[in-house]
Amino acid sequence: MDDRTVKKDITRMFSDGTVKKIDDDMIVEKRIILEVDGSREAIVIFTPGEEELWALGNLYCRRMIESMNDIRSIKIDDSRIIVERANKIEGWKLESRFLHTASGAFLQEERDNNDPSFLPLEWQISFDAIMSGIDWIAEAPLFRQAGSVHVAALVSPEGKRLFRTEDVGRHNAVDKAIGWLLKNNVKTSDAVLITSGRLPEDMVLKGAGARIPVMASISAATANGADAARRCNMTLIGFARNGRFNVYSAPERIKFNSEEKISEGEKIA
Secondary structure, eight states, X not given: OOXXXXXXXXXXXXXXXXXXXXXXXXXXXXEEEEEETTEEEEEEEEOSSOHHHHHHHHHHXXXXXXXXXXXXXXXXXXXXXXXXXXXXXXXXXXXXXXXXXXXXXXXXXXXXXXXXXXXXXXXXXXXXXXXXXXXHHHTOHHHHXXXXXXXXXXXXXXXXXXXXXXXXXXXXXXXXXXXXXXXXXXXXXXXXXXXSSOBOHHHHHHHHHTTOOEEEESSOBOHHHHHHHHHHTOEEEEEEETTEEEEEEOGGGEEOSSSOOXXXXXXXX
């Protein structure tokens, strides 16, 4: 049995007055403590599974590790993820030791003072490859079974599907995806991150801090998220659905299938 879901008795009501008692699949949340070098770093609520990937991604995004070479050991039990680092890097501070499912994790002053460096234009990805990745997150099994989870996926610049994960927290899902890149020695600068969640400033800075040059979502970006993407030259894509998407920054990384170009000042509906 999948320990990420449980069946619960619920009452389903219909507009015609029908009432049914049914067993419904519901997502399980797990509370776990992250300890780093003997100190409690955070308490996180997330979907069980892929705990190691989450820890790697979270620490990498906060610049507490730079590669797997900075990890001496990771141990996981029912209530703790225990990380011992080979190299102790200060990194970015946490806004709170308790990371709820929507937590952006970073202090505002840390974000303001630690904008990621400029992301160079090294490759392009096709419109179709982006939309294929969007279709892939819509097919995520846990979301289809029970809902109430966010999905994060990784594709290559050529559109190859690399990894997909689900979690009650949108930041958790992204951390797990980035952790997969580290664990499998895949360059973060050679990956496209696709997510089901919105794209505010803290999410954009998480991806940019991981040196991911393209982020796409079925949801929208905020104005601050778009500004953050422009500052570091990230290609930020939102509202990717129904054969279209909005590009908020660095559209040069998108390779179209036709020779049509958007003229200066043309409005995109």
